[in-house]
Amino acid sequence: MATLLNYISTFGHGIAAILFGALAIWQFQRKVERNNKQIWLVIAIALTSFWALSISVEGSLSPIARFAESLRNFGWLAFMFALLRAGEGRDEPKTVNIIYAALAFVLAGQVVVDSLLPIVAGSARLQSVTLYTSLVLRMIFAIGALVLVHNLYSISAPETRWGIRLPMASLAAIWTFDLNLYTITYLTQQFPIELHAMRGPTMAIIAPILALASIRNTEWNLKLSRSVAFRSLSLVAIGSYLLMMVVIATALQIIGGDYARLAQISFLFGTSIGALLLLPSGRFRAWMKVKLAKHFFQHRYDYRSEWIRFTDTIGRPGEESAPFHERVIKAVADITDSPAGILLLPDDSGQLELQSRWNWASIEVPTQACTISTTAFFENSGHIVEFDALRAGQDQQCDAAAIPQWMIKDDQAWAAIPLVHFDRLAGLMLLARPRINRTLDWEDLDVLRVVGRQVASYLAEARSQESLSEAQRFDEFNRRIAFVMHDIKNLVSQLSLLARNAQRHADNPEFRTDMIETLQDSASKMNGLLERLSQHNTAKAEEPKPVKVRALVRSIIERKRLLHKIESTQIDDLTAVADPVRVDQILGHLIQNAIDASAEEKPIFINAYQRDLSVAIEVRDRGTGMSNEFVRNQLFKPFASSKQGGFGIGAYEAQELARAMNGRLEVDSKEGVGSSFTLILPLAKNLSEENSADERAA
Numbered sequence: 001m002a003t004l005l006n007y008i009s010t011f012g013h014g015i016a017a018i019l020f021g022a023l024a025i026w027q028f029q030r031k032v033e034r035n036n037k038q039i040w041l042v043i044a045i046a047l048t049s050f051w052a053l054s055i056s057v058e059g060s061l062s063p064i065a066r067f068a069e070s071l072r073n074f075g076w077l078a079f080m081f082a083l084l085r086a087g088e089g090r091d092e093p094k095t096v097n098i099i100y101a102a103l104a105f106v107l108a109g110q111v112v113v114d115s116l117l118p119i120v121a122g123s124a125r126l127q128s129v130t131l132y133t134s135l136v137l138r139m140i141f142a143i144g145a146l147v148l149v150h151n152l153y154s155i156s157a158p159e160t161r162w163g164i165r166l167p168m169a170s171l172a173a174i175w176t177f178d179l180n181l182y183t184i185t186y187l188t189q190q191f192p193i194e195l196h197a198m199r200g201p202t203m204a205i206i207a208p209i210l211a212l213a214s215i216r217n218t219e220w221n222l223k224l225s226r227s228v229a230f231r232s233l234s235l236v237a238i239g240s241y242l243l244m245m246v247v248i249a250t251a252l253q254i255i256g257g258d259y260a261r262l263a264q265i266s267f268l269f270g271t272s273i274g275a276l277l278l279l280p281s282g283r284f285r286a287w288m289k290v291k292l293a294k295h296f297f298q299h300r301y302d303y304r305s306e307w308i309r310f311t312d313t314i315g316r317p318g319e320e321s322a323p324f325h326e327r328v329i330k331a332v333a334d335i336t337d338s339p340a341g342i343l344l345l346p347d348d349s350g351q352l353e354l355q356s357r358w359n360w361a362s363i364e365v366p367t368q369a370c371t372i373s374t375t376a377f378f379e380n381s382g383h384i385v386e387f388d389a390l391r392a393g394q395d396q397q398c399d400a401a402a403i404p405q406w407m408i409k410d411d412q413a414w415a416a417i418p419l420v421h422f423d424r425l426a427g428l429m430l431l432a433r434p435r436i437n438r439t440l441d442w443e444d445l446d447v448l449r450v451v452g453r454q455v456a457s458y459l460a461e462a463r464s465q466e467s468l469s470e471a472q473r474f475d476e477f478n479r480r481i482a483f484v485m486h487d488i489k490n491l492v493s494q495l496s497l498l499a500r501n502a503q504r505h506a507d508n509p510e511f512r513t514d515m516i517e518t519l520q521d522s523a524s525k526m527n528g529l530l531e532r533l534s535q536h537n538t539a540k541a542e543e544p545k546p547v548k549v550r551a552l553v554r555s556i557i558e559r560k561r562l563l564h565k566i567e568s569t570q571i572d573d574l575t576a577v578a579d580p581v582r583v584d585q586i587l588g589h590l591i592q593n594a595i596d597a598s599a600e601e602k603p604i605f606i607n608a609y610q611r612d613l614s615v616a617i618e619v620r621d622r623g624t625g626m627s628n629e630f631v632r633n634q635l636f637k638p639f640a641s642s643k644q645g646g647f648g649i650g651a652y653e654a655q656e657l658a659r660a661m662n663g664r665l666e667v668d669s670k671e672g673v674g675s676s677f678t679l680i681l682p683l684a685k686n687l688s689e690e691n692s693a694d695e696r697a698a
Contacts, residue, residue, distance in 0.1 A: 005197040012200025013056035019207035020049035027214055036082045044075030045210070052203055060196045066114040066134070073141060074107050076171055080152055083164070096151060103144045110137045135186055142179040146172060166213035170206045177202055303447075306335055310451065314458060324462060325356035332451055333358065333431055336444065338414065340432035344369050345459070351375070352428055360432055363410055370404055370428070377402035378418035379425040384448055385416040386440050415440060417448050421456035426463075429455070485649075488526075493592060495522060497563040514562050521559060542579045544661045546684040549574045549608050549615055556587050557606055564595045565603040572608055575684035576615040582657045583617075583679070586665075589650040590619040590677045597623030597675065615681045622674040631667050654679075 024046040027038070051068035058064050081100050113134045120126035153168045181195045313331035314324075322330070329341040340360035344352040352370040357363070377383070377399050389395040391408060407413050412432045419427040429452070440448075505511040550573050557566050576583075587606075594604045598621045605620040626635065638652045654677075655665045662682055669675035 005193050009060065009193075009197040009200055010056050012197070012202075012204060013052045014200070016200050016203035016207060017049050017052035017056055019204055020045050020052060023207055023211050023214070024049055026211075035086070037079070037086055040075065040079040040082045041214075044072070044079045047072045047075040048203070052200065055200070060199070061191075063114060063118065067111060070107050070110045070114070073145070074104070076174075077103055077107070077145065077148075080148060080171070084152060096148070099144060099148060103141055103148070106137055106141045106144070110134060110141070113137060135182055139179065139182045139186065142175045142182065145175045146179065149175070164213075166209055170209050170213070173202070173206055306447070309334060310454075314455075322358075323356065326358045328455055328458065329356065329358040329429065332417065332429060332448070332455060335447060335451065336415070336431060337434045337436070338431040339435065340412075342430050344428040344430070346375065346425065346427070352425075355427070360412075363412065363430075364406065366404075366406060369406075371402070373399070373402045374404060374428075375425055378416075378428060379420065379423070382418050382420050382449070382452075384418070384440070384445055384452075387413045387415065388439065415448070417452045419452050419456035419459060421453070421460045426456040426459045493596065495519075497595070501562060511562070514558075518559060518562055542581065544577045544579050544682075546575050547578050547580050547583065549576050549617065552580055552583060553587070553606060553608050553617060556584060556591070560591050564598070564600075566591075566606060567603045568606050570607045570609050572610060574608065574610055574615050576681040577684050578661045578663070578681045582661060583681070586654045586657050586679055587617065587619065589654045590679070593650055593677075594619055594621035594623065594675070597621055597625075599623070610683065611680070613683050615683050617679040617681070618676060619678075620674065620676040625671040625673050625675055626669040627671055628669075631669055635667065636665075 024042055027045060028042050047068070051065070051072040054062065054065045054068040077100065084096070084100075113130055116130050117127065117134075120130050149168050149172050153164065177195075177199060181192065181199070184192050184195065310331045313334065314327050316327060325343050325345075329343050333339070333341045340358060342357040342360055342363060342365065343355045344365075345355040347353050351368060351372070352375060353367070354365040354369055357365075381397070383397055385398050385403065386395065387408065390398055390400065390403065403416075407416065407430065413430055414433040415431045417429045417431065418425060419429060502511070502515060550571050553568075553571055557568060560566055591604065591606070598604060602622045606618065607620075608615065608617045610616070635651050636655050638649055651665075658665045658679060658681075664680045666678040666680060667675065668678075
């Protein structure tokens with residue numbers, strides 16, 4: 001029996017040494033960015049290989065094996081500390097740093113105590129004390145190391161736990177085995193050679209798990225959770241485990257014989273494998289969370305952390321985040337550990353319809369998801385429906401006729417949460433059955449009611465924002481249509497004048513040529529007006545640039561002379577800084593207003609000249625004129641007009657266009673005499689002189 005165990009120990013530790021050595025070489029040669037975490041990982045794996053090799057060659061009780069074990073533990077301790085220090089999210093409490101320092105001191109004490117063993121070999125009493133001290137130090141380190149493993153995993157954020165799950169489970173298995181080994185040795189006062197022999201095969205199993213963890217996580221990034229503080233739950237669990245080991249060891253000692261050794265080995269091996277299989281399981285963690293919340297805590301929920309997570313999930317910005325309604329479902333589902341959910345919102349008629357689903361593609365929702373009675377029931381009662389109780393006929397507060405059959409028939413439907421906002425049903429959320437099925441208790445119902453009201457307010461706010469956005473878009477469209485209708489009115493007036501003049505001058509070839517050009521210009525302007533109405537029109541006005549005023553004004557006069565008699569006494573050859581399209585539009589408004597205000601036989605005067613450091617383009621008529629009060633208070637306000645049937649848009653738009661080019665519009669008008677509108681634009685020559693002066697100054 002002893003010989004077989006020696007073979008198992010030798011070959012088991014030898015295989016473990018080879019596997020960990022190969023893993024260290026592979027990890028070292030990987031083409032990844034080196035940082036403290038990866039460096040200490042390679043060192044820890046290499047020291048583990050050295051420890052396994054020393055036991056395979058020299059035996060588990062040799063001085064070199066004891067020293068190598070201390071080095072191995074130090075390597076893994078340093079790796080965990082590097083992970084902790086590199087974690088993002090919050091500063092770790094000083095208590096945890098003290099534990100790391102204390103365990104490093106314990107390892108140093110182990111090395112010192114182990115080095116004394118050869119010196120005290122001649123004294124049985126001193127040797128016994130030294131061995132006892134070494135054994136106690138190893139138990140203390142194993143307990144402390146397990147506490148730190150639990151702490152490092154529990155404080156990591158949920159999104160980064162997957163990366164450290166396997167290595168933390170592997171380290172927990174290593175130090176759990178050590179704790180079993182040294183606890184049994186301490187309690188039985190005997191050296192368990194069976195456990196020492198199984199140590200090598202156990203380490204050989206752990207090596208591939210660490211390799212898989214290295215493949216899954218190349219950077220070993222850790223984000224610390226702000227909501228999880230250092231807890232003493234791990235200390236309680238380990239203390240309970242030690243108490244259990246005392247009871248088991250005492251019972252096995254009473255039984256005695258080879259069966260006791262076999263039971264010890266089976267128990268240790270089974271608990272280690274079970275930990276490796278159960279800890280990564282989401283279903284096991286959900287079950288454990290339910291049991292702990294039910295039996296160890298006064299309240300199921302950590303309300304502060306749940307609320308922070310809830311608001312963070314809903315308010316998560318960025319293009320990569322899920323749509324708003326999916327985030328709403330997930331925020332509520334995470335509270336109850338539900339894996340999926342759907343959200344029903346009322347349509348324009350108040351009927352609930354499917355708005356969004358999260359991780360629940362299998363549920364079939366009809367087009368008309370609910371009836372009028374469904375909306376009325378949830379709106380009036382605010383009752384949270386637990387479908388298991390409803391199916392069993394135990395929900396006396398629920399009107400079963402108001403619940404659609406498609407909800408009841410789907411076995412995954414777990415709970416329906418009404419989202420009520422100021423006594424109005426803003427929506428209905430269905431949650432899928434959690435991984436660990438359970439019933440809703442009073443605390444669940446209270447939390448879901450509060451969260452439901454909060455979600456309802458978010459949905460109402462989102463709908464208000466959507467309505468406001470639609471109103472703003474309609475307002476923008478109405479603004480566009482107002483300007484477009486004014487321009488259409490001007491074009492209709494021009495075409496009416498053109499048609500009237502055509503009756504008198506249709507036989508004139510020159511008139512017909514000018515008429516065709518005017519019609520083509522009007523058609524082009526009509527197309528431009530239609531483009532301005534389009535919501536997809538993203539064209540921007542050109543920036544002001546040097547424009548020849550004489551050519552621009554004469555071209556406008558040439559187009560308008562068929563509509564009314566236009567005279568000009570002074571058009572200087574000047575260059576203004578302007579956008580020719582906007583200047584054409586401004587003068588078009590002013591000329592059309594002058595035509596509307598003038599009798600047919602009275603001409604319109606257009607002149608362009610320099611005034612100080614600006615260009616002045618004047619449009620003057622001898623029409624009806626305007627009062628000073630109208631000019632001062634109403635002329636440049638939209639929808640105010642002195643003309644019958646006028647839109648009151650032309651002067652306002654002309655002023656806004658002039659301001660956009662750093663210009664202005666001046667008005668001089670007298671009732672019964674006429675009006676003079678003068679467009680003032682920057683003189684290009686003046687701009688060039690200023691630029692030259694700036695360059696000389698620089």
